[in-house]
Amino acid sequence: MYAMLTPTFTLLAVFSLVPFLWAFWTSFFDYEVGGESRFVGFANYVEYLTDPTLVSSFVNLGFLTAFGLLTVTTAPLIIAKLIFSLRSERARYLYRVLFLIPIVVPGVAGLMIWQGMIYGDTGFLNELLRLVGREDLTRGWLSDPQTVIWAIVFIGFPFAGGINILIYYAGLAGIAESIHEASELDGARGIRKFIRIDVPLVMSQMKLLVIMTVIGTVQGFEGMFILTKGGPGLKTMVPGLWMYMNAFSFQRMGYACAIGVILFLIILGLTILNMKYFRSSEDLTAENA
Amino acid sequence: MATSTVEPDYRQGERCRLAKVMRHFVLILILGLGAWALWPREDAKAGSSEATREGSASRKYTIRMAPGLYMPGRRPMNLGQPLQGLYKVRDEFEKVFPDTHIEFTEVPVSSREYLVTQLAAEQAPDILNVNVEDVWQDIQKGWYVPLDDYLTQPNPFIPQGKPGSKEWWDQFKYQSITRGLGAPDGKMYCVTLDMIETGIFYNKDIFKRLGLQLPKDWTEFMEIHRKLKSAGVTPLLANTSDMADWGMDLIFDQLYNEILPGLDLAKDPKREVYLDGYLDWDELSFLFRQGYFTKRDPRFVSVFRELKTWRQYFQKNMNSDLTKLFVTQKAAMWWTSSYAVNRMVRDPDVKFDWGVFYLPAMTKQHNRFADGHDQVVIGGPATQLEVTNSAYNDTDDPKTSVKLKRTIAFLQFMCTPENTHRVVNEVLALLPNIIGAEPRPELAPFHEFLQRKYTTTKWLYTFDLRFNEIYRRMLDLYLNDGIPEGEFMEWMETNLKTATDTVVRRKQLDLSPLEAKWKELAPIRSKMTDLAGVN
Numbered sequence: 001m002y003a004m005l006t007p008t009f010t011l012l013a014v015f016s017l018v019p020f021l022w023a024f025w026t027s028f029f030d031y032e033v034g035g036e037s038r039f040v041g042f043a044n045y046v047e048y049l050t051d052p053t054l055v056s057s058f059v060n061l062g063f064l065t066a067f068g069l070l071t072v073t074t075a076p077l078i079i080a081k082l083i084f085s086l087r088s089e090r091a092r093y094l095y096r097v098l099f100l101i102p103i104v105v106p107g108v109a110g111l112m113i114w115q116g117m118i119y120g121d122t123g124f125l126n127e128l129l130r131l132v133g134r135e136d137l138t139r140g141w142l143s144d145p146q147t148v149i150w151a152i153v154f155i156g157f158p159f160a161g162g163i164n165i166l167i168y169y170a171g172l173a174g175i176a177e178s179i180h181e182a183s184e185l186d187g188a189r190g191i192r193k194f195i196r197i198d199v200p201l202v203m204s205q206m207k208l209l210v211i212m213t214v215i216g217t218v219q220g221f222e223g224m225f226i227l228t229k230g231g232p233g234l235k236t237m238v239p240g241l242w243m244y245m246n247a248f249s250f251q252r253m254g255y256a257c258a259i260g261v262i263l264f265l266i267i268l269g270l271t272i273l274n275m276k277y278f279r280s281s282e283d284l285t286a287e288n289a
Numbered sequence: 290m291a292t293s294t295v296e297p298d299y300r301q302g303e304r305c306r307l308a309k310v311m312r313h314f315v316l317i318l319i320l321g322l323g324a325w326a327l328w329p330r331e332d333a334k335a336g337s338s339e340a341t342r343e344g345s346a347s348r349k350y351t352i353r354m355a356p357g358l359y360m361p362g363r364r365p366m367n368l369g370q371p372l373q374g375l376y377k378v379r380d381e382f383e384k385v386f387p388d389t390h391i392e393f394t395e396v397p398v399s400s401r402e403y404l405v406t407q408l409a410a411e412q413a414p415d416i417l418n419v420n421v422e423d424v425w426q427d428i429q430k431g432w433y434v435p436l437d438d439y440l441t442q443p444n445p446f447i448p449q450g451k452p453g454s455k456e457w458w459d460q461f462k463y464q465s466i467t468r469g470l471g472a473p474d475g476k477m478y479c480v481t482l483d484m485i486e487t488g489i490f491y492n493k494d495i496f497k498r499l500g501l502q503l504p505k506d507w508t509e510f511m512e513i514h515r516k517l518k519s520a521g522v523t524p525l526l527a528n529t530s531d532m533a534d535w536g537m538d539l540i541f542d543q544l545y546n547e548i549l550p551g552l553d554l555a556k557d558p559k560r561e562v563y564l565d566g567y568l569d570w571d572e573l574s575f576l577f578r579q580g581y582f583t584k585r586d587p588r589f590v591s592v593f594r595e596l597k598t599w600r601q602y603f604q605k606n607m608n609s610d611l612t613k614l615f616v617t618q619k620a621a622m623w624w625t626s627s628y629a630v631n632r633m634v635r636d637p638d639v640k641f642d643w644g645v646f647y648l649p650a651m652t653k654q655h656n657r658f659a660d661g662h663d664q665v666v667i668g669g670p671a672t673q674l675e676v677t678n679s680a681y682n683d684t685d686d687p688k689t690s691v692k693l694k695r696t697i698a699f700l701q702f703m704c705t706p707e708n709t710h711r712v713v714n715e716v717l718a719l720l721p722n723i724i725g726a727e728p729r730p731e732l733a734p735f736h737e738f739l740q741r742k743y744t745t746t747k748w749l750y751t752f753d754l755r756f757n758e759i760y761r762r763m764l765d766l767y768l769n770d771g772i773p774e775g776e777f778m779e780w781m782e783t784n785l786k787t788a789t790d791t792v793v794r795r796k797q798l799d800l801s802p803l804e805a806k807w808k809e810l811a812p813i814r815s816k817m818t819d820l821a822g823v824n
Contacts (some may be wrong), residue, residue, distance in 0.1 A: 034409045034430040052759060052783060121609050140606030145771030226815035232529075232607075233766030250755045 002004045017072035027257035044258035056234035067153045072213045075159040100162035114155045171202035307780040348390040350692045357418040368635040374712040378658045389695045408432040415680040420748030421479040421673045434676040435476040444701045452724045464668040465563035483719035485671035486735040493642040495621040507651040514602040523620035524602040526611040530767040534749045535667045543651040544588045544658040551814035568746040572791035575803040579605040584778040586821035600768045625737040631717040645734045665744045671719045754790035
């Protein structure tokens with residue numbers, strides 16, 4: 001058994017663990033690609049605390065994470081419930097497929113569509129405003145400091161992510177029929193039943209999606225990189241993008257590694273918090289047993 | 290007895306077969322579409338023709354070049370025929386040197402990420418085309434080959450008696466700008482094949498309709514903006530990155546020229562001959578420590594106020610497609626470079642008369658810090674060809690490398706007037722920098738602009754990329770009402786402090802000679818007004 005695991009573990013070590021340890025070690029050096037490296041201890045970490053982007057980027061990150069959590073815990077769950085409530089199995093299958101189809105569009109292409117077709121000079125929003133005679137309200141949605149962060153978070157509207165819907169759907173499908181019958185006998189119907197019965201029982205799915213959303217938001221910067229480069233100014237700057245710029249544009253590898261380690265610690269902390277305080281149905285069952 | 294609605298077996302079998310056929314049909318259709326999408330286009334085939342050339346693999350030396358705009362087989366701006374100029378030059382060069390093969394490669398040279406990784410791994414093309422100021426950031430790493438020793442030798446492809454037959458240097462038409470590209474370490478890392486310059490492209494039809502004349506000074510220039518705006522026309526198209534680059538440098542020059550004799554602390558024996566009064570990173574760093582370029586420097590504050598005032602006349606969205614807006618006559622003026630001439634001349638959608646003028650001077654009537662001198666050159670060198678460390682990877686020693694000799698020979702071969710004409714004039718965008726290769730008539734205005742004095746400094750090409758990044762971002766925010774002036778100036782000061790400290794540390798600059806010169810110039814400055822932190 002152990003021998004069978006060895007190749008997997010070796011690959012994991014080479015491509016994931018070793019780079020992580022190397023990054024951790026590099027974060028203690030002033031290391032520029034092609035240049036000499038110099039041990040600086042915790043200087044990179046201390047410098048990051050006074051970095052001009054620190055406050056803006058973490059405020060942005062907080063906002064994006066909060067908005068991401070709000071959307072991932074509401075829209076896909078509601079849609080999953082609506083689909084699950086359909087009587088016809090064929091209709092349920094059809095809607096699942098329909099909501100899943102958009103995931104074949106590559107993420108970058110999706111971003112470009114939003115950039116050009118929705119937020120562009122002659123995109124949907126500006127043309128709509130012109131149509132209703134409000135030319136004065138048209139703007140560069142991704143270049144206006146007042147609108148850019150909202151323009152970013154609304155990408156993906158109405159937030160009906162196909163995979164997320166499927167995860168919730170699987171959770172709803174896993175609820176025993178006896179529970180539904182018992183709750184209905186007790187008079188729980190409609191929204192009340194959804195809030196009191198369904199939501200607590202899909203908590204383990206929600207927990208998974210919350211963790212994935214937090215990790216994805218803290219690590220991710222590709223949306224900002226493609227759409228705004230973190231601008232205008234620092235209005236959409238996030239720590240991941242600043243880390244990337246330091247590593248590959250400014251060649252400050254040691255500093256970028258320090259930012260990476262800090263992000264790792266933040267993700268680790270949030271995941272532990274989530275595991276500890278976000279109780280799923282299994283946890284509740286175990287507690288009651 | 291209930292009636293059965295079950296289909297007969299034969300009909301079910303038929304439907305299964307039909308479904309099977311449909312599935313195969315859809316899969317084959319998808320595969321067909323995929324193959325069609327991946328099939329190389331005609332111009333791509335032209336671009337890759339060298340890969341199939343006979344005998345190229347058997348040659349001893351392969352030189353890879355990233356020519357940028359002149360990439361053969363490509364159609365710049367999707368206009369005109371695929372370029373062939375460099376293919377012709379290459380073919381003739383390979384006849385002279387049968388042991389050498391020249392390969393053209395298209396790389397994202399504007400991408401810093403690409404360059405850094407390729408250069409660090411000694412995998413970069415042997416000849417690159419990047420702004421040499423970017424090269425200066427890395428000269429201490431040995432990634433680029435200094436070209437001084439070659440430039441002071443004759444170009445072997447030039448006949449006796451012609452410019453270049455004594456020194457390669459003599460071939461360059463715009464001498465002061467070309468020599469001015471010497472790095473602050475005193476060495477030259479690039480060969481400048483052509484020039485670019487900025488200009489205000491204007492729609493003559495709109496100007497005529499509104500009775501507007503070309504401006505003689507900045508006051509008149511602003512008046513034109515006002516008239517255009519009140520007539521409901523977008524006065525000017527420009528983007529933030531150009532404001533951070535050209536805008537900042539030009540207005541800085543206008544407002545500091547009067548006090549420059551009191552601030553020009555270093556006279557580089559090589560570069561100062563060509564760049565009269567140019568402020569390098571050591572001078573800027575020293576002056577910053579004396580309070581210049583801070584919120585206590587009234588001229589510095591005024592530079593950004595001028596940019597902000599100007600911004601109100603630009604298009605609303607700084608990310609708009611400016612070319613499209615100008616071509617479709619949505620705006621009266623467009624601040625861009627000679628690069629746009631190719632589009633303006635060849636695009637069938639341009640259905641109006643257009644012209645070009647240079648930014649006019651600022652006078653005291655407009656700004657009390659201005660002295661009314663002509664606006665300076667801000668463009669200058671365009672195709673700057675650098676030789677990388679890959680060029681001597683045959684021996685790992687530039688002194689013994691034959692491949693490096695061939696690389697230099699190819700650059701020299703490109704610099705003959707005939708070859709430069711073939712390559713540069715094939716695209717209607719840039720002006721040949723080689724004596725004997727005349728620019729296209731459509732570019733004549735830019736040739737006149739280039740006769741002016743060179744800029745006092747280039748803020749975006751002086752310090753490190755971190756400075757540039759923050760400066761550009763914050764200027765963008767300030768110009769678009771994202772932050773007030775006070776906050777912007779705080780950002781600038783903090784950013785400059787970091788940048789000047791970094792450049793002094795990284796380049797191990799000795800500022801003490803500047804200190805002595807600073808004291809020496811004190812009597813001159815005592816007669817000046819509005820100096821930083823003094824008045």
